[in-house]
Amino acid sequence: MKKKLMSVLLAGSMVLSLAACGETAADTTTSSDNAEAQTETQTETQSADTTETAAATSEVAGTQEAVRLLNGKPEINDQMQALAAKYLEETGNVLTVETIGGDTNASDELKKMYQADNMPDIFVIEANQAANWDGMLADLSGEEWTNKTGFELVDSTMGTIGFPYTVEATALGYNADILAKAGIDPSTLTSPDAWKAACETLDSKKDELGITAVFGWCAEPTNLGWSSGTHVFGQYLDAGLKADDTTYIDLLNDGGKIDEARMKNFAEFIGMMNQYSDPALLVDGTYDNQVAGFKEGKYVFITQGNWCITSPADVNFECGFAPYAFEDGINTIIAGPPSYWVAYSNGNVEGAKAFFNWCAGDSAQNILVNDAGLVSPFDDCQYEAVNPFYKSMNSYITAGNYSGWHTMLKKDGLQNETCNVFADYAKGKLDADGFVSTMAQVISAYYAQ
Incomplete structure (x- = not known):
């Protein structure tokens, strides 16, 4: 996407909630907004008890400790596992993808993880949930990927906190x-x-x-x-x-x-x-x-x-x-991005940063765009989304006829x-x-x- 969307500056306090974006209805065949949108309401599609992981047993020695990513979009679970495998292949670093859903509410799951001192290194939030995590999210300012997009989430006190993994339109x-x-x-x-x-x-x-x-x-x-x-x-x-x-x-x-x-x-x-x-x-x-x-x-x-x-x-x-x-x-x-990946400040921040920089690159974007059907938020992405709405969506964005996800x-x-x-x-x-x-x-x- 060549057009830049003004980064969101959050102000004021929000009601405490640990609901994370990515909640969906209990149907694993539904598509991205069923998964994305119910992030704001009630349910999700795959249970954390049946979490899948990728590349965790590889013998390749990476330069970073393993990174845990909590995926709230179960309809792209297979592609996220492929992403983790590609990350291991190219960098030697391990990304463990845990997909939640089914009868598990994301907010409840994150509460449990937080209380058990078992937080993932990377998870998903919506812009209005940033204040709930004040002091618990890593500042990603200055990372290489931030130079390739205007869709990052910027908080007025916490800095650059959100990595945009896709752009969506409605x-x-x-x-x-x-x-x-x-x-x-x-x-x-x-x-x-x-x-x-x-x-x-x-x-x-x-x-x-x-x-x-x-x-x-x-x-x-x-x-x-x-x-x-x-x-x-x-x-x-x-x-x-x-x-x-x-x-x-x-x-x-x-x-x-x-x-x-x-x-x-x-x-x-x-x-x-x-x-x-x-x-x-x-x-x-x-x-x-x-x-x-x-x-x-x-x-x-x-x-x-x-x-x-x-x-x-x-x-x-x-x-x-x-x-x-x-x-x-x-x-x-x-x-614009309806939700973002964030890095937990008490987790493997350096590993998360390394993954984000790699994820903004060609190999990852190939998987996310061509296989997962997402729309890239990065200016240098060479892949045009296969999504049937992309042509129309892009025509609005390039003409400047788009509103924010307020x-x-x-x-x-x-x-x-x-x-x-x-x-x-x-x-x-x-x-x-x-x-x-x-x-x-x-x-x-x-x-x-």
């Missing part, structure tokens, strides 16, 4: 082939009126196009609250803003305030999504239902990010992103409250005005705790 993913058949140019979807017209056209041609619904949107809060409460809600915070514009996240973090006019416009857009979604998916669906329906061409749009389709073999159509244009002129997607800076746990408001709206318990007033009440109450 907006309304679309099936370009269906839009073309319907005569809709996705580049024109930059206003509420344009969206309304497109939805009406697509809905009127459902039989002709062979689709079930315009949107594959699921507001079920128990398993998909991470999606509505974080990523969809994040569009209210950032859609249409430049990457360094923190207007609405600052307002949110100032005691839980919202811009009611903007929230009303957002609510009306979500109401349109509710209207043109598959009713069964909207209220009671799962992540797997949502992604499978999009892959099968049942839905024209999906409320996920590039993590939901990682391989060209997964679909037989062109994928792209369209903005949540709930106000005239919104033409951005959210892009949803990751909200008070930790807020998504568990806001997701229920989306669910009630989807069920018809709230109208647009009720959505706004309930959001205001729920958010204010949560910040008051």
